Amino acid sequence: MSIYDIQPITLGGAETYPIADRWSKVNVRDFARPSGKNPSLKKFLDGLPGILAGNDLRDVLAAIHRAKARKRAVLWGIGGHVIKVGLGPLLIELMRTGFVSGLAMNGAALIHDFEIALAGQTSEDVDTALGEGKFGMAQETGLGINEIAKLAHRIRLGYGEAAGQYLHSGILATKHLDASVLAAAYKLRIPVTVHLAIGTDIPHMHPAAEGAALGAASFTDFRLFCALVQGMDGGGVYLNWGSAVILPEVFLKAVSVARNAGVKLQPITTANFDFIQHYRPMQNVVKRPTAGAKKAGENSKGIAITGHHELLMPLVAAALASGWPSGTRRTKS
Numbered sequence: 001m002s003i004y005d006i007q008p009i010t011l012g013g014a015e016t017y018p019i020a021d022r023w024s025k026v027n028v029r030d031f032a033r034p035s036g037k038n039p040s041l042k043k044f045l046d047g048l049p050g051i052l053a054g055n056d057l058r059d060v061l062a063a064i065h066r067a068k069a070r071k072r073a074v075l076w077g078i079g080g081h082v083i084k085v086g087l088g089p090l091l092i093e094l095m096r097t098g099f100v101s102g103l104a105m106n107g108a109a110l111i112h113d114f115e116i117a118l119a120g121q122t123s124e125d126v127d128t129a130l131g132e133g134k135f136g137m138a139q140e141t142g143l144g145i146n147e148i149a150k151l152a153h154r155i156r157l158g159y160g161e162a163a164g165q166y167l168h169s170g171i172l173a174t175k176h177l178d179a180s181v182l183a184a185a186y187k188l189r190i191p192v193t194v195h196l197a198i199g200t201d202i203p204h205m206h207p208a209a210e211g212a213a214l215g216a217a218s219f220t221d222f223r224l225f226c227a228l229v230q231g232m233d234g235g236g237v238y239l240n241w242g243s244a245v246i247l248p249e250v251f252l253k254a255v256s257v258a259r260n261a262g263v264k265l266q267p268i269t270t271a272n273f274d275f276i277q278h279y280r281p282m283q284n285v286v287k288r289p290t291a292g293a294k295k296a297g298e299n300s301k302g303i304a305i306t307g308h309h310e311l312l313m314p315l316v317a318a319a320l321a322s323g324w325p326s327g328t329r330r331t332k333s
Helices: 041-046 053-070 080-084 088-096 107-119 126-131 139-155 159-168 181-188 211-230 246-260 279-290 309-321
Strands: 074-078 102-106 192-195 237-241 269-274 301-306
Touching (some): 041 309, 053 269, 053 301, 074 088, 074 246, 080 107, 088 181, 088 309, 102 107, 102 211, 107 139, 107 159, 107 192, 139 211, 159 181, 159 211, 192 211, 192 246, 237 246, 246 279, 269 279, 269 309, 279 301
Parallel strands (some): 074 237, 102 192, 237 269
């Protein structure tokens, strides 16, 4: 016999109802569909579950297609990891096919793309080089990246545009120019902006570094990025790929500048793609810029999709190239 003063309740009087009367978040009609033998890409994609991230992927890609059709900005923010895992060719093709209105890079993305163009290789072994005091001290990288900043300062261009111009100038023997996102964007006249935090990137350690040039080049690009973000009003899209701090902070400020100038940025779609969902991308990309923003019956939406860039970006690029989604399966999940 229990020593407690309180006893378990009886459930005989609990009210129940038929399951048919209840709305459920999951229904068999939204389940994944097997692709069968030798499936087409469209059949594979159409077979994704109409639940959670399956719907999120549909929403992001549908928003990109709408933005392209409406001539609204589709902006891609990329961290260094995106370049160094070999996704540059996909970004180049997306630029060629009209799915990129502008690119924002952090300093690491600039460095990796520059080294790819120059030497066809990038990403040193930090653990080994750091112990010998050689980390970040590749001569060509330090000289070239800093020369681009000085060029930008001298002729009053942004860092991204100056980088594209420099790579095409013939000054360097760029053995793999065709693999460079910066070079391709310059040729296609697609704006690239580079956003620095001085002291975070290896060229800042070199004798050639000049703070005034670095600051001026990056500040010009911030102002250019603000103009690009204004072009998202009425259905544009911003995608953040692999920048956990710099680009989410820059995007939030650009959103504030746009709205301060009277550009509502309504509706917009934002998405953060990363293998870990960090605080700043979730707040500054996914949540804050889209909160309460709607126009003509369309709500802004922020989406987070978690996974490795080297898997997600090929999937996104192939889906966009195929015109997917042409229709959607949706639940309220």
